[in-house]
Amino acid sequence: MSIITALWALGILALVFGAALGYAAIRFKVDADPLVEQIDEILPQTQCGQCGYPGCRPYAEAIANGDDINKCPPGGDTTIKKLADLMGVEAKPLDAAQTPAVKRVAYIREDECIGCTKCIQACPVDAIVGASKQMHTVIVDECTGCDLCVEPCPVDCIDMVPLASSIERWKWDLNAIPVKVLES
Amino acid sequence: MPTLFQQIQAGKVWDFHGGIHPPSRKERTNQKPVALLDIPDRLYIPLRQHIGVAGKVLVKVGDRVLKGQALTQAENAMAVPVHAPTSGTVLAIELHTSTHPSSLAEPTLILAPDGMDEWRPRKPLDPEQVDLYTLLERIQESGISGMGGAGFPTHIKVNVKQPVDYLIINAVECEPYITADDMLMQERASDIIAGIEILVKLLSPKAVLIGIEDDKPIAVASLKAAIGQKDNYFVREVPTKYPSGGEKQLIQLLTNKEVPAGRRPLDIGIVMQNVGTAFAIAQAVLDDIPLIHRVVTVAGETLAQQQNVLALIGTPISDLLNACGFQAEPQQRIIVGGPMMGFAIADWSVPVVKTTNCILAPTENELGAASDEMDCIRCGACADACPASLLPQQLLWYSKAHDQDKLAEYNLSDCIECGACAYVCPSEIPLVHYYRVAKAEIRETQREALKAEQAKARFDARTERLEREKQERLERNQQLAAQRVAQQQASGQTTQSAAAVQQALERTQQQSAQPLDKEQIIAERERKKAEALAYQQQKQQAQTATPAEDTTATTAEDPRKAAIAAALARAKAKKQAEAQPEAVGQPAPAETATADIPEADAKKAAVAAAIARAKAKKLAEAQPEAIEQPAPAETAAPEVDAKKAAVAAAIARAKAKKLADAQPEASEQPAPAETAAPEVDAKKAAVAAAIARAKAKKLAEAQPETSEQPAPVETAAPEVDAKKAAVAAAIARAKAKKLAEQTQMQQIASEPATEATVQAEAVPAEQDAKKAAIAAAIARAKAKKQQNSEPL
Numbered sequence: 001m002s003i004i005t006a007l008w009a010l011g012i013l014a015l016v017f018g019a020a021l022g023y024a025a026i027r028f029k030v031d032a033d034p035l036v037e038q039i040d041e042i043l044p045q046t047q048c049g050q051c052g053y054p055g056c057r058p059y060a061e062a063i064a065n066g067d068d069i070n071k072c073p074p075g076g077d078t079t080i081k082k083l084a085d086l087m088g089v090e091a092k093p094l095d096a097a098q099t100p101a102v103k104r105v106a107y108i109r110e111d112e113c114i115g116c117t118k119c120i121q122a123c124p125v126d127a128i129v130g131a132s133k134q135m136h137t138v139i140v141d142e143c144t145g146c147d148l149c150v151e152p153c154p155v156d157c158i159d160m161v162p163l164a165s166s167i168e169r170w171k172w173d174l175n176a177i178p179v180k181v182l183e184s
Numbered sequence: 185m186p187t188l189f190q191q192i193q194a195g196k197v198w199d200f201h202g203g204i205h206p207p208s209r210k211e212r213t214n215q216k217p218v219a220l221l222d223i224p225d226r227l228y229i230p231l232r233q234h235i236g237v238a239g240k241v242l243v244k245v246g247d248r249v250l251k252g253q254a255l256t257q258a259e260n261a262m263a264v265p266v267h268a269p270t271s272g273t274v275l276a277i278e279l280h281t282s283t284h285p286s287s288l289a290e291p292t293l294i295l296a297p298d299g300m301d302e303w304r305p306r307k308p309l310d311p312e313q314v315d316l317y318t319l320l321e322r323i324q325e326s327g328i329s330g331m332g333g334a335g336f337p338t339h340i341k342v343n344v345k346q347p348v349d350y351l352i353i354n355a356v357e358c359e360p361y362i363t364a365d366d367m368l369m370q371e372r373a374s375d376i377i378a379g380i381e382i383l384v385k386l387l388s389p390k391a392v393l394i395g396i397e398d399d400k401p402i403a404v405a406s407l408k409a410a411i412g413q414k415d416n417y418f419v420r421e422v423p424t425k426y427p428s429g430g431e432k433q434l435i436q437l438l439t440n441k442e443v444p445a446g447r448r449p450l451d452i453g454i455v456m457q458n459v460g461t462a463f464a465i466a467q468a469v470l471d472d473i474p475l476i477h478r479v480v481t482v483a484g485e486t487l488a489q490q491q492n493v494l495a496l497i498g499t500p501i502s503d504l505l506n507a508c509g510f511q512a513e514p515q516q517r518i519i520v521g522g523p524m525m526g527f528a529i530a531d532w533s534v535p536v537v538k539t540t541n542c543i544l545a546p547t548e549n550e551l552g553a554a555s556d557e558m559d560c561i562r563c564g565a566c567a568d569a570c571p572a573s574l575l576p577q578q579l580l581w582y583s584k585a586h587d588q589d590k591l592a593e594y595n596l597s598d599c600i601e602c603g604a605c606a607y608v609c610p611s612e613i614p615l616v617h618y619y620r621v622a623k624a625e626i627r628e629t630q631r632e633a634l635k636a637e638q639a640k641a642r643f644d645a646r647t648e649r650l651e652r653e654k655q656e657r658l659e660r661n662q663q664l665a666a667q668r669v670a671q672q673q674a675s676g677q678t679t680q681s682a683a684a685v686q687q688a689l690e691r692t693q694q695q696s697a698q699p700l701d702k703e704q705i706i707a708e709r710e711r712k713k714a715e716a717l718a719y720q721q722q723k724q725q726a727q728t729a730t731p732a733e734d735t736t737a738t739t740a741e742d743p744r745k746a747a748i749a750a751a752l753a754r755a756k757a758k759k760q761a762e763a764q765p766e767a768v769g770q771p772a773p774a775e776t777a778t779a780d781i782p783e784a785d786a787k788k789a790a791v792a793a794a795i796a797r798a799k800a801k802k803l804a805e806a807q808p809e810a811i812e813q814p815a816p817a818e819t820a821a822p823e824v825d826a827k828k829a830a831v832a833a834a835i836a837r838a839k840a841k842k843l844a845d846a847q848p849e850a851s852e853q854p855a856p857a858e859t860a861a862p863e864v865d866a867k868k869a870a871v872a873a874a875i876a877r878a879k880a881k882k883l884a885e886a887q888p889e890t891s892e893q894p895a896p897v898e899t900a901a902p903e904v905d906a907k908k909a910a911v912a913a914a915i916a917r918a919k920a921k922k923l924a925e926q927t928q929m930q931q932i933a934s935e936p937a938t939e940a941t942v943q944a945e946a947v948p949a950e951q952d953a954k955k956a957a958i959a960a961a962i963a964r965a966k967a968k969k970q971q972n973s974e975p976l
Contacts, residue, residue, distance in 0.1 A: 126645070165286075172617065
């Protein structure tokens with residue numbers, strides 16, 4: 001008899017908790033996947049598509065769905081490390097095919113530009129100014145160095161140039177070759 | 185318990201954690217008066233000598249400038265100008281190695297002094313008479329930035345809203361060798377106090393604390409003498425210990441307050457100024473002398489005369505050294521700044537700037553070069569020495585691992601880079617260097633993060649804009665479509681064709697209703713016709729004389745025959761034109777590939793190319809006409825033989841015209857390509873049209889290639905070809921458009937037919953548009969290829 005009482009009690013408890021949990025699941029439902037947001041925060045937002053996805057957010061979604069974390073050359077090792085921490089997976093070296101490049105920005109050789117606006121349409125961050133049949137130029141500060149404008153240019157007048165070093169950005173290079181004056 | 189202020193008044197001095205006692209070696213220079221130097225041959229004046237941004241250059245190369253004249257203009261709050269240290273001519277404004285550990289080149293104005301040392305007009309101010317704003321303006325215009333080391337623009341630092349409890353004047357000068365401030369205090373104590381008074385006026389602090397190390401008794405005495413009986417001016421001697429001259433350390437020494445991590449001294453009611461800055465302010469306000477010179481300690485055992493000199497800003501360091509009797513050792517190191525925090529320079533032509541307080545030219549014995557670094561033995565000596573109470577060994581560990589989170593956790597940002605840890609390290613690890621690298625990396629990361637945020641915002645904005653534009657386009661199209669429907673309904677709810685007929689009828693009615701003289705119009709029309717004919721005739725004759733008769737004949741005959749005849753004539757004209765150049769050149773019997781034409785026939789090739797282009801155009805014209813007609817079976821238009829294709833097209837066009845003229849008889853036309861003799865079946869006609877179009881496209885594709893063939897012969901070939909390709913692309917596009925129009929017309933024409941017909945037609949029409957687009961794309965791609973191969 002007592003066992004039946006116990007079963008009843010447990011059953012009712014289970015129902016009550018189940019109902020409570022079910023209600024909470026609906027009431028406090030999280031709409032977007034916060035993980036995607038977090039991953040997107042880590043990614044460098046160059047929107048370059050080198051990962052194979054059309055932008056940083058799609059890649060963030062892909063990572064959330066289990067894609068590799070080592071497909072982002074602009075982010076480099078730092079990004080991979082952060083992603084590994086976030087996702088709780090092993091940090092891998094950058095995909096062999098994708099070499100981490102030095103920071104570069106697009107440069108339009110302006111006297112060769114024919115003003116076709118193709119690069120403007122390609123730029124994911126609106127960092128190219130210009131109008132039809134007018135010379136275009138790159139806003140260096142806004143350029144993410146994604147390379148996407150290079151391909152569409154019909155006259156190939158866009159170069160990717162390494163970002164010039166400046167005193168503000170100088171990094172006290174530890175690996176500099178020690179220079180010694182030799183005795184003559 | 186006495187209050188803090190009471191304790192300070194009582195003369196209490198506190199202590200800070202850590203610190204070291206390196207040999208000070210100040211006695212070498214602190215007894216000698218500040219020497220004046222001859223004006224150097226060249227002055228290299230960096231346009232930016234402070235933290236912040238450079239101003240706008242006011243002078244041009246070749247200008248003569250007077251002593252004290254502003255060379256740049258501050259355009260925003262963070263900028264201060266630079267001034268001409270003496271009168272002379274601006275030689276150049278170019279990149280010159282900067283006085284910075286990176287030795288990167290910076291924009292520098294090079295001045296050739298004329299030796300006259302001629303001043304600009306000066307307007308001294310009386311600080312009692314003028315308002316604060318004028319004082320601040322004068323400080324900014326005089327180019328004063330902190331002279332202790334960081335070079336923060338002074339006018340920003342003294343323009344505060346918060347109440348200031350203590351103004352601390354930093355006269356500690358704790359770094360070995362350096363006695364520049366010491367000598368300044370010994371010689372110009374009253375000027376310094378005048379400068380402090382201006383600062384007091386600007387900041388209104390409760391008290392002024394002058395911190396000075398106890399190894400400078402003469403400076404202390406002269407300062408005290410200069411202060412006299414002034415209230416709330418306290419000269420506080422602090423024990424000699426490195427780095428008591430650090431901002432946070434001195435605050436702790438004098439007030440026992442600690443500046444919280446990541447905050448400024450102002451947040452705890454303290455403003456600190458260097459004693460040299462106070463002197464510069466006094467000079468700027470009272471004498472209108474901008475910051476054009478400073479006291480620099482030149483020391484080191486390679487110098488015959490170790491001393492302090494009053495150097496003009498921009499004096500090359502090599503000049504300073506030579507003036508002090510410099511005998512360079514092999515592998516001589518020159519250090520700018522003191523031995524603890526200074527940096528070695530590779531290029532001795534770098535100039536003295538506003539923050540340069542010392543130049544060291546030590547012998548190898550005096551200050552040995554850094555020896556090899558060994559592993560950390562975790563002895564903890566660095567932690568004992570650290571004046572900021574950090575854990576240097578942990579910071580080293582994480583710096584090497586590039587672990588920025590851990591570095592932040594261990595408060596790397598509080599490191600003042602004083603070098604005490606490296607000084608005490610038994611393994612001779614250049615700890616500060618690691619921290620500097622790590623700090624630079626962190627700054628870079630922060631910059632990147634900021635940039636990523638901006639990039640994301642821009643990307644999102646762009647995506648949103650594109651989406652909006654797409655939506656707007658869609659809405660517009662829908663609106664237009666709705667309008668069209670409404671119009672149709674308004675015009676009697678008839679079908680499209682009926683509406684068209686109606687419109688045409690209306691037009692004719694309107695025309696006939698016009699009260700103009702009909703005969704006149706007809707006459708006019710006749711005249712125009714005649715003119716057109718004459719023109720055409722002329723053209724034909726210019727090309728070839730033979731078909732002239734035919735063309736004249738066409739006018740009289742009925743339109744059907746006329747069309748045939750015209751086509752024939754054109755074909756002949758073409759043949760003629762082709763035959764002509766060959767007749768002129770080599771008597772080649774067959775029309776061989778143009779590629780084989782030798783170089784001597786460049787002209788011929790050019791002509792051929794021109795013809796090919798012309799044909800391409802004609803083809804384009806012929807195309808839409810051929811649509812309705814079952815073209816003869818040319819299975820593949822041979823790529824090389826564009827000519828034949830052109831002829832075929834002409835024939836096709838002729839047939840098309842015939843068909844168009846005699847539409848009822850169209851079914852009887854013998855079509856060699858078609859399997860079944862067609863009836864007047866719109867469906868079949870559409871299929872045939874599609875075939876014709878496909879062929880035309882093939883032709884269009886073939887066109888650029890054939891026209892490319894004479895390229896090797898021609899000199900200007902690539903350009904011409906690119907143009908040709910572009911023309912071809914344009915043709916392809918034009919065709920696509922015409923096709924679209926044609927299909928619409930066909931639709932209208934076949935309106936009375938069954939719905940199935942319409943559907944059947946719609947499909948090929950779509951396909952054709954697509955095909956045409958593809959053709960255009962191919963043409964474009966070819967143009968690009970051509971351009972790429974141009975250099976070859």
